[in-house]
Amino acid sequence: MALLEVENLRAGYGSVPVLHGVDLAVEEGSNAVLLGLNGAGKSTTLMTLAGLLPVTGGEIRYDGEVLKGPPGARVRAGIVLVPEGRHVFPALTVKQNLRLGAWTIRRDARRLRGNLREVYAIFPRLEERADQLAGTLSGGEQQMLAIGRGMMSSPRLLLIDEASLGLSPKLTEQVFAAVKLINQRGTTVLMVEQNAGVLAQADTAFVMQQGRITVSGSGADTLGDEAVKAAYFGT
Ligand SMILES: Nc1ncnc2c1ncn2[C@@H]1O[C@H](COP(=O)(O)OP(=O)(O)OP(=O)(O)O)[C@@H](O)[C@H]1O
Numbered sequence: 001m002a003l004l005e006v007e008n009l010r011a012g013y014g015s016v017p018v019l020h021g022v023d024l025a026v027e028e029g030s031n032a033v034l035l036g037l038n039g040a041g042k043s044t045t046l047m048t049l050a051g052l053l054p055v056t057g058g059e060i061r062y063d064g065e066v067l068k069g070p071p072g073a074r075v076r077a078g079i080v081l082v083p084e085g086r087h088v089f090p091a092l093t094v095k096q097n098l099r100l101g102a103w104t105i106r107r108d109a110r111r112l113r114g115n116l117r118e119v120y121a122i123f124p125r126l127e128e129r130a131d132q133l134a135g136t137l138s139g140g141e142q143q144m145l146a147i148g149r150g151m152m153s154s155p156r157l158l159l160i161d162e163a164s165l166g167l168s169p170k171l172t173e174q175v176f177a178a179v180k181l182i183n184q185r186g187t188t189v190l191m192v193e194q195n196a197g198v199l200a201q202a203d204t205a206f207v208m209q210q211g212r213i214t215v216s217g218s219g220a221d222t223l224g225d226e227a228v229k230a231a232y233f234g235t
């Protein structure tokens with residue numbers, strides 16, 4: 001049984017449908033990638049999984065049970081979204097931003113300290129900058145902070161929306177390496193990306209077009225798939 005099973009999922013904004021029957025499954029412990037061009041419905045998918053948009057058809061199953069309930073309950077169940085655009089609090093320090101990510105475990109001081117150590121182990125840069133205002137961080141550092149903040153509530157399933165957006169190739173590589181490490185340390189990951197470079201580290205890949213999954217397979221197979229290149233890169 002996969003940790004996350006999405007079957008014929010439909011969702012959208014008010015009366016505007018965007019997802020027209022999405023099927024995908026993410027195995028526990030794996031690193032999965034959802035690729036697609038602008039407007040394909042990738043963010044809509046993650047927001048629906050996080051409980052920020054209602055399901056209008058089909059089903060999401062998490063850990064064997066139909067997933068419902070508000071976003072906060074899903075965070076407590078281990079589903080954490082790192083949204084597109086980072087959204088760090090610029091006037092708060094790095095450490096304060098991280099503590100806000102630990103809201104669900106705020107009463108457990110030991111766990112909070114442990115998670116902070118874990119985040120600093122993955123992102124040493126954040127420890128160096130712990131007392132710096134988040135608004136003064138570089139784009140890459142802000143992305144690390146956004147992911148680190150997500151890690152503070154000990155997610156079982158981490159959803160990351162376009163971490164590489166606007167980053168240089170070098171920083172993109174660093175962020176992807178950090179996500180790989182997070183996955184190797186036991187967190188199941190579903191990343192939304194437009195950068196196909198991420199396929200090299202993905203166990204499973206899904207390609208989304210106009211609200212549907214049109215290709216799915218292993219990361220390596222998808223990377224070498226000519227049909228994917230044609231559909232995805234328009235070559
Ligand atoms: N708040 C909204 N209200 C109405 N329609 C929306 C809203 N947000 C997104 N959409 C529409 O839903 C469709 C899918 O958008 P979505 O943001 O999921 O795409 P995406 O794959 O994440 O694209 P990108 O790579 O540009 O982030 C688009 O046609 C978009 O215009």
Ligand SMILES: [Mg+2]
Nearest residue numbers: 042043044084
């Ligand atoms: Mg998006």
